[in-house]
Amino acid sequence: MDGWCENVPCYSWDDFVNKVHKLPQNKFFYRGQSDDKQPLRSSFDRAVDASQSLVRERWQYEAAILREFKRRAHHYILDAPAKNDLLEWLSLMRHHGAPTRLVDFTYSHYIASYFAFCELTCEPRVVWAINKDWLSEKSRERCRIILKGPSNVQVDLHDPETFIKCFLALDNKSGTSHCFVADLNAERMNTRLTVQQGFFLCSGNIERTFDENLKGLDSKESCQKHIIKFVIPHCARNDALRELRHMNISKATLFPDLGGLAASLNDRFEQLFKDYNIPEQTLKRVYEF
Numbered sequence: 001m002d003g004w005c006e007n008v009p010c011y012s013w014d015d016f017v018n019k020v021h022k023l024p025q026n027k028f029f030y031r032g033q034s035d036d037k038q039p040l041r042s043s044f045d046r047a048v049d050a051s052q053s054l055v056r057e058r059w060q061y062e063a064a065i066l067r068e069f070k071r072r073a074h075h076y077i078l079d080a081p082a083k084n085d086l087l088e089w090l091s092l093m094r095h096h097g098a099p100t101r102l103v104d105f106t107y108s109h110y111i112a113s114y115f116a117f118c119e120l121t122c123e124p125r126v127v128w129a130i131n132k133d134w135l136s137e138k139s140r141e142r143c144r145i146i147l148k149g150p151s152n153v154q155v156d157l158h159d160p161e162t163f164i165k166c167f168l169a170l171d172n173k174s175g176t177s178h179c180f181v182a183d184l185n186a187e188r189m190n191t192r193l194t195v196q197q198g199f200f201l202c203s204g205n206i207e208r209t210f211d212e213n214l215k216g217l218d219s220k221e222s223c224q225k226h227i228i229k230f231v232i233p234h235c236a237r238n239d240a241l242r243e244l245r246h247m248n249i250s251k252a253t254l255f256p257d258l259g260g261l262a263a264s265l266n267d268r269f270e271q272l273f274k275d276y277n278i279p280e281q282t283l284k285r286v287y288e289f
Contacts, residue, residue: 001040001211004220005128005227013239016127016232020109028129028228029105029183029201032116036124036231040103042203042210047099059206062101069093084160086168087184091200101167102200103210105130105183114249116232117240124231130214131226132183135201138217139182142204146178157184167204179216180204 010016031040041049048058070089073080081088094102106112109127116125143155143166157163166182185199203213215223232240244250 001214001227001229004211004215004223005229006224008228008230010230010232010236013232013236013243016113016230016236019230020127020129023129023228026107027131027133028109029107029132029135029199030109030112030130031103031105031128032112032114033126033128034116034119034121034123036126038126039209040128040211040214042101042103043094043097043099044101044206045209057207062206065098065100066090066093069098082160084164086160087158087163087202090202091185094200101203101206101210103202105199105201107199110244110247110249111254113232113240114244114254117237117244122234124233125237127230127232129228129230130201134222134226135181135217136183139180139204142178142180142217143182157182167202178204179208179213181210181214181217 008019010019033040044058044062048054048061054061066086066089069092070083073092077092081092090100090102094100094104109129112127113125116127140155141151143157143162144151144153146166146169147155147162149155155162155166157166163184181201181203183199183201201210201214203210205213205216208216214227217223218226
């Protein structure tokens with residue numbers, strides 16, 4: 001996304017918070033990343049990057065993954081999505097870690113910054129901010145072109161048939177004519193999405209990476225006005241995690257299960273003895289039988 005977004009360096013946690021607070025409230029989507037050198041990609045893009053080579057077009061890999069998941073999901077869940085509700089199927093796949101074109105964003109810059117800082121790396125962190133009104137307007141314009149509908153018609157991407165026509169129809173697979181990104185969520189949201197104030201951005205053209213689809217929304221100059229990349233130094237990590245924990249933002253609350261509790265201990269690792277004076281005798285009791 002170099003050159004297609006506004007790069008905003010931040011020199012501390014407080015500097016980042018102050019700069020975000022200058023943005024119009026409730027006008028941006030946010031996503032945190034733990035490395036400023038990572039491109040803005042989907043889990044499907046990363047799976048493709050990790051592959052040695054692809055022998056088929058990318059849409060065929062997506063179709064194969066979706067088919068396999070749908071065939072076997074009934075072994076694990078009782079209330080499966082409707083057969084043709086592919087948006088809910090993709091959402092369920094993403095929830096459980098399968099590679100999909102969906103990219104997690106949130107309405108909260110605090111939750112986004114938590115995901116930027118929670119990883120134990122030493123790289124500068126990034127919080128992406130995208131103007132939601134601009135993205136929604138541009139993506140619906142593109143969908144109306146695909147659907148060959150009048151400019152004043154509302155596009156309901158939650159409708160399974162509309163979603164398939166705009167994102168999965170085979171005549172959309174080649175070239176860059178349908179490169180765009182749309183904001184959406186399945187009608188039935190899972191607990192994790194609700195807690196994280198989350199939703200998805202979805203690539204319109206699976207043959208292109210997520211950032212290429214995002215660039216396809218508008219001109220370079222327009223993207224620069226509406227896409228912001230906040231870069232925050234690693235040294236801000238302790239201040240960030242301490243303040244976020246006081247807001248009750250941690251993996252234990254964002255992932256409300258035992259796995260989330262276990263993962264949240266990574267956040268506390270460096271601060272256990274800074275914040276609490278735990279007597280040695282108390283620690284020894286852990287190992288006593």
